[in-house]
Amino acid sequence: SRKSPTREWSLHEFDMGRPLGKGKFGRVYMVRTKCEPRYILALKTLYKSEIVQSKVEKQIRREIEIQQNLRHPNVLRLYGYFHDEKRIFLMLEFAGKGELYKQLSKYGCFTEKRSARYIDQMADALIYLHGKHVIHRDIKPENLLLGINGELKIGDFGWSVHAPGNRRKTLCGTLDYLPPEMVEGKEHSEKVDYWALGVLTYEFLIGNPPFEDRSSTNNTYRRIAKVDLRFPSSMSPDVKDLIAKLLQYEPEKRLALTEVRKHPWIVKYRPRKP
Numbered sequence: 001s002r003k004s005p006t007r008e009w010s011l012h013e014f015d016m017g018r019p020l021g022k023g024k025f026g027r028v029y030m031v032r033t034k035c036e037p038r039y040i041l042a043l044k045t046l047y048k049s050e051i052v053q054s055k056v057e058k059q060i061r062r063e064i065e066i067q068q069n070l071r072h073p074n075v076l077r078l079y080g081y082f083h084d085e086k087r088i089f090l091m092l093e094f095a096g097k098g099e100l101y102k103q104l105s106k107y108g109c110f111t112e113k114r115s116a117r118y119i120d121q122m123a124d125a126l127i128y129l130h131g132k133h134v135i136h137r138d139i140k141p142e143n144l145l146l147g148i149n150g151e152l153k154i155g156d157f158g159w160s161v162h163a164p165g166n167r168r169k170t171l172c173g174t175l176d177y178l179p180p181e182m183v184e185g186k187e188h189s190e191k192v193d194y195w196a197l198g199v200l201t202y203e204f205l206i207g208n209p210p211f212e213d214r215s216s217t218n219n220t221y222r223r224i225a226k227v228d229l230r231f232p233s234s235m236s237p238d239v240k241d242l243i244a245k246l247l248q249y250e251p252e253k254r255l256a257l258t259e260v261r262k263h264p265w266i267v268k269y270r271p272r273k274p
């Protein structure tokens, strides 16, 4: 199809709506284009001063370059970007049901059915991303959004890279999702997203990640490196089987995403075709 030239956008072309949330580098607003056809978007503002200070301009450029070419129902669209003298604006698909982690903290944990449907959608999105040699590298509840029909949307490709990646991830935010190979600063592949999917499954069902140690990050490191995995008795045998197959120390031993989608625990909760 003929590539539509990405036209230049600017702030005055939008009516500003309500704030949707604030990230580490700026706020996100619900906005609407002033002229027909009226589009509703999420506009993420990033201050150039902060980006320069934190030396993440390369990452932003990479995020924009990577995410603009992605088209998948479970990957949040990045339509484009523009900037003024002080700020960069990311034009994002608006996720009608907001941030998934807010639902997780509100309910404490999700049912097996809801968790299985989210993990199935995550596996589908990751198969797509890895097919384009994109590793997300930052799969966690805080980076997941929900579309208007409750479908999961992976957002924030701020840490994504083209495989294989071996850039030291300057650790910020939670370590809970890091796989052993990243904790040990080794080279890593798209298999880091497999590990994170296992951590995510656990956290959806239990309400906190498997290797968490709120008292010491060093202990979290140690528990990850040892794969010190403990399942509460409440967990059903088939989901324990799936999690154990994803949280394998050896990246190559982690269950393939296509196998995740065929796993009994996932198939059991797949919505019936009408």
Ligand SMILES: Cn1ncc2ncnc(NCCc3cnc(NC(=O)Nc4cccc(C(F)(F)F)c4)s3)c21
Binding pocket: 020, 021, 023, 025, 028, 042, 044, 046, 056, 057, 059, 060, 063, 076, 090, 092, 093, 094, 095, 096, 097, 098, 099, 145, 155, 156, 157, 158, 159
């Ligand atoms: C809250 N909310 N509710 C509804 C809704 N609908 C859409 N979006 C929302 N929120 C925005 C979600 C994001 C998607 N992509 C992002 N990308 C980013 O934040 N990139 C980014 C920033 C700073 C530094 C870096 C880097 F590279 F330096 F690390 C990268 S943020 C919504």
